[in-house]
Amino acid sequence: MSEPKNNIAPRAAVGAVSKGRKTTMERRSFFSWLAVGWIGFAGVTGGFFTIILRYLFPNVLFEPPQSFKIGFPDKFAPNSVDISYKKDFNAWIVRDDESIFALSTVCTHLGCTPNWLATDNKFKCPCHGSGFRMTGIHFEGPAPRPLERFKIGVADDGQILVDKTKSYKWEKGEWENKDSFLKV
Amino acid sequence: MNITALKSLIDALSAPTISFTILTVIFPFIFPPSDWFEKIHRKSGLWRIWTKLGGVIGMILITAFFVIGYFDPYFNKTLTKADNFPIVLMIYSMWFYIWLGMFKAYRNDIRLDQGLKPNEYNDPDDKVLVWPDLVYIEFIALILFQVFLIVWSIIVAAPIEEPANPAATPNPSKAPWYFLGLQEMLVYYDPWIAGVLLPTFIIVGLMAIPYVDINKKGDGYYSFRERRVGMFIFMYGWVVLWLFLIIIGTFFRGPNWNFFGPFEYWDIHKVEALTNVNLSELLWVKWFNQGLPSNILIREGLGFVITGLYLFVLPVILAKTYLKDMYAAYGPTRFVTIMMLGLVMLALPIKMYLRWVFNLQYIVAIPEWFFNI
Numbered sequence: 001m002s003e004p005k006n007n008i009a010p011r012a013a014v015g016a017v018s019k020g021r022k023t024t025m026e027r028r029s030f031f032s033w034l035a036v037g038w039i040g041f042a043g044v045t046g047g048f049f050t051i052i053l054r055y056l057f058p059n060v061l062f063e064p065p066q067s068f069k070i071g072f073p074d075k076f077a078p079n080s081v082d083i084s085y086k087k088d089f090n091a092w093i094v095r096d097d098e099s100i101f102a103l104s105t106v107c108t109h110l111g112c113t114p115n116w117l118a119t120d121n122k123f124k125c126p127c128h129g130s131g132f133r134m135t136g137i138h139f140e141g142p143a144p145r146p147l148e149r150f151k152i153g154v155a156d157d158g159q160i161l162v163d164k165t166k167s168y169k170w171e172k173g174e175w176e177n178k179d180s181f182l183k184v
Numbered sequence: 185m186n187i188t189a190l191k192s193l194i195d196a197l198s199a200p201t202i203s204f205t206i207l208t209v210i211f212p213f214i215f216p217p218s219d220w221f222e223k224i225h226r227k228s229g230l231w232r233i234w235t236k237l238g239g240v241i242g243m244i245l246i247t248a249f250f251v252i253g254y255f256d257p258y259f260n261k262t263l264t265k266a267d268n269f270p271i272v273l274m275i276y277s278m279w280f281y282i283w284l285g286m287f288k289a290y291r292n293d294i295r296l297d298q299g300l301k302p303n304e305y306n307d308p309d310d311k312v313l314v315w316p317d318l319v320y321i322e323f324i325a326l327i328l329f330q331v332f333l334i335v336w337s338i339i340v341a342a343p344i345e346e347p348a349n350p351a352a353t354p355n356p357s358k359a360p361w362y363f364l365g366l367q368e369m370l371v372y373y374d375p376w377i378a379g380v381l382l383p384t385f386i387i388v389g390l391m392a393i394p395y396v397d398i399n400k401k402g403d404g405y406y407s408f409r410e411r412r413v414g415m416f417i418f419m420y421g422w423v424v425l426w427l428f429l430i431i432i433g434t435f436f437r438g439p440n441w442n443f444f445g446p447f448e449y450w451d452i453h454k455v456e457a458l459t460n461v462n463l464s465e466l467l468w469v470k471w472f473n474q475g476l477p478s479n480i481l482i483r484e485g486l487g488f489v490i491t492g493l494y495l496f497v498l499p500v501i502l503a504k505t506y507l508k509d510m511y512a513a514y515g516p517t518r519f520v521t522i523m524m525l526g527l528v529m530l531a532l533p534i535k536m537y538l539r540w541v542f543n544l545q546y547i548v549a550i551p552e553w554f555f556n557i
Contacts, residue, residue, distance in 0.1 A: 087351035105351070108551075110375045113353040117440075119453055126355035128371045129441030131458070140458040141441070142371055145551035171551040 064088050067163040069155055073184050076100055081116050081134060091150055091162060092116065092123075094134055099181040102150040102162045103136045109143040123147070137170070146170040149180045191256065194249075195445025198436055201540045207424050208533065215408075217416035222409075234286040242279050259446045262435055266343040269336075270361050271434045278427055282419075288406035302405035355439050355452070364433030365426045371441065372535045374546070374556035382528070389525040393418075396518045396525075421529050460545035463487045480550055487548035491557055494531075499523035 068089055076082055082093040092103040105113050112127035123132040130141030137146045151166035168174035197203055213230055216222040225231055232238045253259035262268055292302040312318055359367045369378040401410035408415060436443055438450040464483050468476050477483045503511040503519060511519045538544040548557040
């Protein structure tokens with residue numbers, strides 16, 4: 001550095017005045033302090049966001065089990081929709097002429113929860129007016145595909161077992177799968 | 185005409201198929217974008233909307249509508265809902281500011297015709313100092329608005345409902361008032377388009393206006409005739425495709441997202457049979473009388489062709505024929521940008537009419553890929 005130490009206006013240095021004595025910081029040490037500062041800053045923010053991310057994965061989840069028993073097949077009348085599993089399990093149990101199946105209650109347009117309108121014989125979404133027939137097939141409003149069906153089968157004790165971890169999409173031809181409905 | 189007949193007339197007219205059509209058809213006569221429209225605009229007396237008398241009559245009509253609505257048992261419910269109060273304010277303020285802008289523009293148009301300078305050049309209050317004039321005005325406005333918000337929040341209780349329950353979505357389930365236009369768009373489009381693509385286009389399009397509009401006239405003063413095409417396009421997008429859709433969403437959408445006139449009872453069992461079909465189903469099943477092809481691209485081929493023609497071929501044809509002068513004046517980049525923004529904007533009313541007239545759900549329907557147009 002060619003400048004004198006007591007230059008009043010140091011050009012390429014970050015200076016501080018304390019107790020009347022001028023102390024200047026060399027360019028080299030400024031950069032090493034800058035590095036320390038940045039590492040500290042990155043460490044703190046990194047730790048902060050790590051903690052926030054950790055909160056997204058709680059240790060205990062208070063939600064109903066993904067698979068549940070819904071009773072024996074004769075509990076469900078032909079051509080009826082059972083809405084009693086909607087609140088806790090987000091599923092409608094539908095029985096048509098020949099089979100029982102479990103429909104997801106998530107509208108395939110934007111994810112609202114449609115209502116079963118028994119008098120109109122359809123599921124109708126209150127958000128954008130999508131309508132689905134009892135089978136889950138979409139027919140009005142903007143929903144681009146039918147409601148999804150959950151895996152359904154018979155448990156060891158003869159009760160119907162619905163497994164929500166596996167869902168079947170009509171548009172992929174998965175409703176042909178024998179796990180997507182229960183012959184009665 | 186008695187009041188009941190008037191109410192049922194308004195109910196009938198407010199059906200979106202009718203009200204939207206009326207608004208779209210008369211719009212160019214209210215904001216005339218060409219000489220032909222201008223001539224009828226003058227002859228029919230529609231220009232009087234933008235006089236002082238027109239402004240007052242507009243205010244009176246809006247107020248009369250709300251007063252009749254207030255004493256109507258059904259409209260009263262939607263009108264006095266705490267959520268809908270901003271819409272009432274919006275209708276008044278939007279009418280006032282659109283009228284004010286057009287009033288000043290028309291006054292200037294007359295002056296410009298006479299070879300005079302716009303009114304703003306003679307206005308001693310047109311140019312004010314930032315400090316203290318502008319800052320004081322802003323400060324006073326801030327305080328008054330704060331007072332208004334505090335009074336509002338004390339008088340009207342917050343429209344908070346019971347704790348959220350995923351099993352019971354409110355029926356109808358409405359977005360905040362400023363998103364109701366968006367929610368209307370979602371009725372006609374896939375969420376990816378109406379919820380992501382179109383809002384992006386709106387924001388980018390608004391930001392692009394200063395770059396694509398090279399008309400130097402009207403800088404610093406109000407004028408309609410000097411920039412009538414731009415004003416017409418903007419006003420249609422703003423008033424019809426945004427404000428009017430918010431009004432539809434607020435007052436005309438009831439249970440199950442069905443349409444209801446403002447004075448109509450919100451019958452939850454109102455049945456509107458709307459069995460939708462996709463273009464591919466129309467093409468293969470109805471016209472060709474066969475099953476849908478298993479190859480997705482062949483199945484949706486016609487939809488892709490139509491979309492491609494609309495978005496990519498139509499601008500080229502327009503640049504060579506009808507909009508030749510515009511293409512020469514604006515250059516390829518600006519022209520393409522304007523075309524893209526304009527065609528995407530126009531796609532909304534086109535899709536609405538396709539749904540209303542032909543029950544057409546999607547032009548390209550590929551639920552397998554979550555791709556629907």
